[in-house]
Amino acid sequence: MESSPTSAEHRVDPLGDPFLRTCFALPARPVTFLRRPRLTRHLDQALRTPLTMVNGAAGAGKTLLVADWAAGLAQPPAWLTMEAEEERPGMFWAYFLHALRAWGSPISEQVGGPADANHVNRRVLSAIAEDLQARSPAVTVVLDEYDRVTVPEVAEQLDFVLQHAGQGLRLVLVTRTEPMLSLHRYRAAGALTEIRNAELAFTPEEAAALLEGHGLSLPVGTARALVDRTRGWAAGLRLSALAAQQSPDPETYLKEFEASRSTVADFLLAEVLKRQPEQTQDLLLRVSVLDRLCPDLVNALTGRTDAERILSELCRGNAFVEQLGHSWYRLHPLFGEILRAHLRVRRPGLEPELHRRAARWLRRAGSLPETLSHGAAAGDWEFTAGALVDDLAIGQFFTGLRSDDLARLFSRMDPGATSPATDLVRAARELSQSDLGRGTAHLRHAEARLATGRADPAAAQLCCALLEALAARLSGSPARAERAAESADEVQPEVPAHLLDRHPELPALLLTHLGSAQVWAGRFEDARVSLSRVADSPGRAATLLAREESMGHLALIDYLNGWTGRAEHQALESVNGTEQCGPFGPGGSGIGRVVLAAVAVDRNELARAEALLDETDGPPASLHDPVTAAGRAMVTARLQLARGNTRAAVEAADPAVAADVASPWADSHETLVTSAAHLAEGRYESAAEVLRQLGDGQPVCAVEAARIQLAVGDAGAAIDLLDSVPGAHPAAGPAVTVRAMLVRAQAADAAGDAAGARRLVALALHEARRERLRRPFLDAGRWLRPLLVTAPLHQLAAGWLRPDSSSYGAPGGPGGPPWPIVVEELSTREQDVLERLAQMMSTQEIAADLFVSVNTVKTHLKSLYRKLGVNRRSDAARRGRDLRLL
Amino acid sequence: MRYEIRVDGLMSDTLAKAFPELDHVVMSGQTVLFGSVVDEAHLYGLLARCQSLGLHVLEMRQVPE
Structure with missing residues (x-):
């Protein structure tokens, strides 16, 4: 599901931050x-090619070059x-879109944006x-430090957008590593402006000018030697200028540096630092x-108050x-890396303490x-x-957005x-x-620990209630689950409102778990109340998964009540939402x-049913709750x-839960x-015997039980079962009523009332046609077939219950006797037998x-x-x- | 897997601390970092670390155990 384009959504990324x-x-x-005109001129071509790549080592001066060029453009x-x-792709595109928004030329609101951090549609x-x-004019976007993007999907997606945006987009990638775009194609088409490390390297003249800017006048010979020593590397030159600036005799200092054989950054940084x-x-x-x-x-880390002054000096x-x-x-x-190495040597053991202070300040x-x-x-x-x-x-352990992190x-x-808290985190994991x-x-x-612990643990208790509800569901x-929900209601007022606002996933997940547990116990009306609160809540990235799960459970309730079409509609909504998070949705149960x-299955689309079931045969990380297990079974x-x-x-x-x-x-x-299995294998008594264990209250089950009772010859029991259904379940849907009819x-047919039977079948066909409920007719048995070839029923079944009204020859026509309209799918063994039979093999x-x-x-x-x-x-x-079975 | 990474220039002991998992030796104007590498991801991580330290990698090879 794409996020709705509201202004509130625009301020936060897909992780809700x-x-x-x-x-x-x-x-x-x-x-x-130092502005270097030869590079700026080359960069001007970026306005004429779809793709520009500035590719060079760390400290080669890429970012400043592009930033300076960009600042000088009219637009x-x-x-x-x-x-x-x-x-991650979802985050990348969210930031990409926000960059255009921040720049003042947003992409149309209708586009929406990725709601999930990991994926984009x-x-x-x-x-x-x-x-x-x-x-027009084209939009130019600079992506600096593009080397941080290592996910191949992003490169592929950028490629896609660039190809399809035609003349409307100019992309400038500033990167240390070769991006995974098909550069050769752009190159061959003359669509690439490329500035690489060699071109970024300073010439002796440029180096002399740079040092001049640092107040150092050097002969060209010294500058050339310095360029040789540093390979024209901007950071190396800059550091050597800084180090030389502070030495009494800069020229001699630089000569000494040239002669030394230390690694450049390491040596110079130590020099400048000291x-x-x-x-x-x-x-x-x-x-x-x-x-x-x-x-x-920074003051929090140093314990002093001079950070502002020092930082601005360093920056200047x-x-x-x-x-x-x-x-x-x-x-x-x-320099970050090198400084960290210095920190470890000069202040061993201080690193954890610094992280601790940073963590507290950031908190x-x-x-x-x-x-x-x-x-x-x-x-x-x-x-x-x-x-x-x-x-x-x-709750972020369960929403899929940050759960892996x-x-x-x-x-x-x-x-x-x-x-x-540590116990809660362990429990959540x-x-x-x-x-x-x-x-x-x-x-x-x-x-x-909470019971004996310090005061004001409201947040901890709320977290505890969420986990308890999940444990109850599982x-x-x-x-x-209800006790957990009650205790959540009790502590909720004590929790700051802005925290609850920021984490809508917590109450949403809690209600979903509660609803799931209620579905399990067959308390559909209670469950519907809990689940609808989640499903009807506004769609936000954090609650995406809880909403899909809730909709999936609501779909299951509809299905169990016989509302096939409604269940499908609801389940599709649930599944579509999680589509972009992979087939299961992260941490989801796959109930949809x-x-x-x-x-x-009800529509006799068996291959499709099997494919869907295979998809829910989830990875170990997905949620295994009893409702889904029983549903699958x-x-x-x-x-x-x-x-x-x-x-x-x-x-x-047997769901084995x-x-x-x-x-x-x-x-x-x-x-x-x-029971149905016993019936199919001809063990009528066992079928009837098993049915005695059937509990009441499930309308779909009651009518199917009635069918079995009728098949085993107990018409009275069958009608009794049917009579119990409509009164008790006015809400029963077509899957129930069609079967009942x-x-x-x-x-009626068995009692010799052919007209009555025909009338009821016609009603059933009417009702089933809209929902394409084929299975009840296939399950019904042989008595139905002669009826279905008679005139009004024949028409009612055409087009959906049978492939085509003309394909098997008209009744009584030259094709021989009319073929029954409905064919049950053959079992593998029956298919084997049929194939051999067609080869004229004997039974033996x-x-x-x-x-x-x-x-x-x-x-x-x-x-x-x-x-x-x-x-x-x-x-x-x-x-x-x-029938093309052979 | 054991690897050695040869970089240009003499690395200071301080900078070598940026590779706590590797030993190092300096010779003829170059520094050789060597030791066991867990897997490919670690290997690429080491290369990236060299890059972010501004080191010039001359050679990287697997050596017999």
């Missing part, structure tokens, strides 16, 4: 920046600096390309643990620090992801888990860390893997697909029954499949060939004749050919 404003700012050029381009978070990409294609005042050195080492810094955060001198805008800075990426500033990553780097698990719990973000982050958690035993154990620990216990498979068994594989059906019917309370609908369907028709030969007894072959033949509506071998073979 605000966009990092610093990503969209054109980087400022330091005063010492500066949109700018986007990649962050690690933007590597092809439709959205086409819409973006289409919008851009209409632009010439800084003590406080500056200390500051630089300490901030090396940060990706982005602002004065207040173009040493180490770059300004990102909005009073945020960052270390030049080249106050409200940046949860950064808080968590620094907290984890500090190894301060009680704080880190506490930050997650107090922020009410524990969180699982990875906390996988390093020290087993010795013990607090309510286990439960997200559907490990009920361990999850519950951790949850109990957390509860025990163990099929509506009572526990199970319902679609059930609908497909029910559909699989029905599919096998429809194919005539009775034994497989009986085996599949351990649950606290019994599920009336799951039990009834299991009983019914068993067919049973009554069969009873077939038995030998298939390694079965002659009696078994005769049984197969009997059911084969029944299904094909024939009495002789030759007819069976002919009919098989007509």
Whole structure:
């Protein structure tokens, strides 16, 4: 599902966090920046080619070159600096769209945008390309630090948009590594402007000019030697200028550097560093643990108050620090790593403490992801888990947006860390893997600690309630889920409203779990109330999964009540939402697909049902709850029954879930499949016997039971069952009523009331046609076939119950006797027998060939004749050919 | 897998701390980093680290155990 284009959505990325404003700012050029006209002129071609790539080593001066060129254009381009978070396709495109918005030329609101961090819909990409294609003049977008994007999909998607945006988009990639676009194609078409490392390298003249800018006048010979030594590398030249500036005899200093054989950055950085005042050195080492810094955060790391002054000095001198805008800075990426190495040597053991301080500052500033990553780097698990719990973000373990990140982050958690929050996080991790035993154990620990712990644990209790509701769902216990929901209602007023606003997934997930547990116990009306609250809530990225799950469960309720079409509609909505998150939806149970498979079986679209079921045969990471397990078991068994594989059906019917309370609908369907299997194999008494265990209350089951009772010869019991249905279930849908009418028709037929039977079948066909409910007619048995060839029914069945009204010859026509209209699908064994029969093999030969007894072959033949509506071998073979079974 | 990475220039001991998992030796104007590499991802990570330290990689090869 694409996010609705509301203004609120525009301020946050698909993970629900605000966009990092610093990503969209054109980087400022330091005063010492040297404009090199040969490069700027080359870059001007970027306005004429779809793709431009500025590709060079770290510190080669790529970003400043492009930023300077961009600032000089009449119409500066949109700018986007990649962050690690933007590597994922959904995030990338969300930031791409926001860059255009921030630039003042947004893509049309109709395009929407990716709602999921990991994926973007092809439709959205086409819409973006289409919008851009209409632009004149073209939109130029610079993607700086594109090397951070390592996911092949993004390159492929950029390629796609670029190809389809035609003359409307000019893309400039600034990158350290070769991007995974098909560059050769652009090159061959003359559609690529390319500036590579060799061209970025400083010439001796440029180097001399650069040093001049630092107040150093050098003879060209010295400049040439310096260029040789540094390979014209901008960062190396800049550092050598800084180091020389501060030495008493710059020229001699540079000569010495030329002669030394140290690695350039390493040597020069150490040189420049040691010439800084003590406080500056200390500051630089300490901030090396940060990706982005602002004065207040830096003060928190140094314990002093001089950060603002030092940072602006460093920035002015173009040493180490770059300004990102909005009073945020960052270390030049080249120096961060080296400074960290210096930190480890000069202040061993300080690193974790710095991460700890950064985490605490970031927690106050409200940046949860950064808080968590620094907290984890500090190894301060009680704080880190506490930050997650107090922020009410524990639901993110289950929404799929950040669940992988969180699982990875906390996988390093020290087993010795013990607090309510660490136990809650452990419980969440286990439960997200559907490990009920361990999850519950951790949850109990957390509860025990919360009961004795410090004051104001409202957030922790709310998190606890969510996990308890999930545990209740997984163990099929509506009572526990209800208690959890009640305790959530109690503590909710004590939790700050802005936190609840930020985490709509928490109440949504809780209600979904509650609804699922109620569905399990067959309390459909209660479940509908809980689930509808989630399904009807506004669609936001964080609640996407909870909404899909709720809609899936609502679809299941509709299906179980016999509303096939409505169930399909609801399930499709559920499935479409999770489509872009992969076939299951992250952490989802796949209930929507199970319902679609059930609908497909009712429509006798067996191959489709099987494909859908295969898709729900999920990876170990997806949620295994009893409702989905029972749903799967029910559909699989029905599919096998429809194919005539009775034994497989009986085996599949048992969902094999351990649950606290019994599920009336799951039990009834299991009983019914068993009974139907006995019936299909001709064991009437066993079929009737099994039916006695059938609980009441499930309308679909009651009418099917009635059919079986009728088939085993107990018409009275059948009608009694039917009479119990409509009164008790006024809400029963077509799948119930059609079956009920067919049973009554069969009873009428058996009683010799042909007109009554015809009238009832006509009603059933009317009702079933809209929903394409084929299965009830196929299950009905042979009595129905002669009726279906009679005039009004023949017409009613045309087009949907039978492929074509003319394909099998008109009744009484030259094609021989009218073929029955409906054909049941053959089982694999029956198909085997049919094929051999068509080869004129005898019963004995077939038995030998298939390694079965002659009696078994005769049984197969009997059911084969029944299904094909024939009495002789030759007819069976002919009919098989007509139906393209051979 | 054991690998050695040869980079141009003499690396300081401090900079070598950026590769805590590898040993290093300097010889004839070059530095050789060597040690076991867990997998391909680690290998590419090492290359990226060289790049972000501004090191010039001359050679990278697998060596017998």
